Amino acid sequence: MPGKEGPNAVKPIRVALLGCGTVGTEVVRLLTDQADDLTQRIGAPVELAGIAVRRPNKHREVPEHLLTTDAAALVTSADVDVVVEVIGGIDPTRGLLLDALRAGKSVVTANKALLAEHGPDLFEAADASGADLYFEAAVAGAIPLLRPLRESLAGDRITRVMGIVNGTTNFILSAMDATGAGYAETLEEASRLGYAEADPTADVDGFDAASKAAILASLAFHTRVTAADVYREGIRAVSAADIAAARGLGRTVKLLAICERVTAPSGQESVAVRVHPAMIPRTHPLASVNGAFNAVFVEADAAGEMMFYGQGAGGAPTASAVLGDLVAVARNQVAGGRGPRESAYAALPAQPMGHTPTRYHISLDVADKAGVLSQVAAVFAEHDVSIAAVRQEGRVEDASLVIVTHAATDAALRSTVDKIGGLPVVRDVVSVMRVEGEE
Ligand code: NDP
Numbered sequence: 496m497p498g499k500e501g502p503n504a505v506k507p508i509r510v511a512l513l514g515c516g517t518v519g520t521e522v523v524r525l526l527t528d529q530a531d532d533l534t535q536r537i538g539a540p541v542e543l544a545g546i547a548v549r550r551p552n553k554h555r556e557v558p559e560h561l562l563t564t565d566a567a568a569l570v571t572s573a574d575v576d577v578v579v580e581v582i583g584g585i586d587p588t589r590g591l592l593l594d595a596l597r598a599g600k601s602v603v604t605a606n607k608a609l610l611a612e613h614g615p616d617l618f619e620a621a622d623a624s625g626a627d628l629y630f631e632a633a634v635a636g637a638i639p640l641l642r643p644l645r646e647s648l649a650g651d652r653i654t655r656v657m658g659i660v661n662g663t664t665n666f667i668l669s670a671m672d673a674t675g676a677g678y679a680e681t682l683e684e685a686s687r688l689g690y691a692e693a694d695p696t697a698d699v700d701g702f703d704a705a706s707k708a709a710i711l712a713s714l715a716f717h718t719r720v721t722a723a724d725v726y727r728e729g730i731r732a733v734s735a736a737d738i739a740a741a742r743g744l745g746r747t748v749k750l751l752a753i754c755e756r757v758t759a760p761s762g763q764e765s766v767a768v769r770v771h772p773a774m775i776p777r778t779h780p781l782a783s784v785n786g787a788f789n790a791v792f793v794e795a796d797a798a799g800e801m802m803f804y805g806q807g808a809g810g811a812p813t814a815s816a817v818l819g820d821l822v823a824v825a826r827n828q829v830a831g832g833r834g835p836r837e838s839a840y841a842a843l844p845a846q847p848m849g850h851t852p853t854r855y856h857i858s859l860d861v862a863d864k865a866g867v868l869s870q871v872a873a874v875f876a877e878h879d880v881s882i883a884a885v886r887q888e889g890r891v892e893d894a895s896l897v898i899v900t901h902a903a904t905d906a907a908l909r910s911t912v913d914k915i916g917g918l919p920v921v922r923d924v925v926s927v928m929r930v931e932g933e934e
């Protein structure tokens with residue numbers, strides 16, 4: 496074990512922890528419980544220099560002398576080597592982490608919102624001072640995903656990253672699928688069970704998944720992708736009818752984050768990044784990812800298809816990823832080196848959603864009489880939306896008509912559905928949803 500005392504003692508790595516909530520508390524626990532193992536793995540002991548919180552009186556679980564409300568002073572203290580940020584949000588974390596990086600402190604953060612909005616500023620500050628910036632916990636919690644993209648697959652050409660990266664919405668959609676209940680009552684149940692936050696906006700409106708998609712696309716395609724480049728739809732509009740329609744066709748509904756390398760209509764290689772609910776076949780591996788779990792598919796030219804699966808949230812799983820980063824940064828410091836820098840040399844443009852064709856499932860209630868199918872099909876043809884499959888089931892007084900299209904743009908599909916909804920023979924447009932995971 497590296498010596499802790501005497502003239503040849505190894506200098507400890509001193510850590511400033513910003514935030515001591517769900518994740519921070521577990522970071523402190525792991526640092527304490529595994530202190531001896533971490534020392535062996537790093538080659539130097541890791542010590543907490545201070546813990547910044549808002550309300551020190553609330554934190555009886557950590558030594559009182561470490562607590563401070565002065566995060567600004569802590570991050571630039573000469574006594575600190577590494578800053579671990581688990582506060583969340585943009586303010587004051589952006590300023591704190593920029594100050595830390597400018598002062599040469601390496602940073603480990605779980606903050607996807609900050610990285611997706613201000614990642615380039617943070618990387619520039621890290622480069623200017625030669626500090627490390629690690630953020631494995633920001634996407635898919637405990638799942639080692641960013642390091643494989645950033646390091647293991649650095650010799651390959653990644654073409655697609657698609658997955659379930661938000662546990663709250665996956666819990667809600669899984670429960671709707673299992674019970675047949677509607678969105679509002681399932682959200683209420685998820686909140687009661689502690690799976691959805693008091694303000695679920697970031698999760699259910701897709702902001703959280705969009706931040707994660709921006710981070711994944713940036714790493715996968717060596718391009719700066721920010722949250723503003725990501726097309727985003729949440730799950731509020733997913734109805735029990737959508738879920739039932741999916742079920743009837745052997746599909747289920749998932750909120751997907753999809754990052755693709757595409758060729759734009761101009762011929763320019765681009766990136767298309769989107770987050771939206773989609774029907775996927777029940778036989779697709781992502782269909783069996785239930786509850787709060789996350790899973791991500793990566794496709795690369797040489798490596799082929801890979802799937803990463805595990806716990807995407809929670810104090811201990813997220814702290815595991817934070818600790819992994821802390822060990823990496825500490826090892827770099829002991830060795831006198833640096834980890835990987837930002838790789839954004841490809842600078843591919845972001846393709847707007849309007850140019851990204853996707854396939855759709857449309858479910859209609861129609862009058863059950865001659866000529867209905869041909870009237871509906873004519874509207875599709877008029878808007879140049881090609882039909883891949885049609886299923887009609889007669890009922891007592893009307894019929895259910897289900898149409899799956901070939902790839903079409905949002906604009907074409909929207910005008911098609913608007914016109915179909917106005918046909919006298921169409922009683923109701925029951926469900927319109929994108930289809931993924933089948934060719
Ligand atoms: P919590 O809300 O549980 O904890 C936040 C902590 O930050 C609290 O200790 C709070 O102090 C402290 N804090 C808030 N504002 C300040 C401030 N201005 N100065 C100093 N301290 C402050 O958050 P989580 O632990 O859940 O999340 C932390 C980060 O990890 C976020 O970026 C989140 O997105 C990310 N993350 C979280 C996951 C999870 O499952 N929870 C999963 C993956 C990532 P006090 O306690 O005194 O109020």
Ligand code: HSE
Nearest residue numbers: 660661662663807808
């Ligand atoms: N709110 C996030 C989720 C936490 O539900 O997945 C993990 O980032």
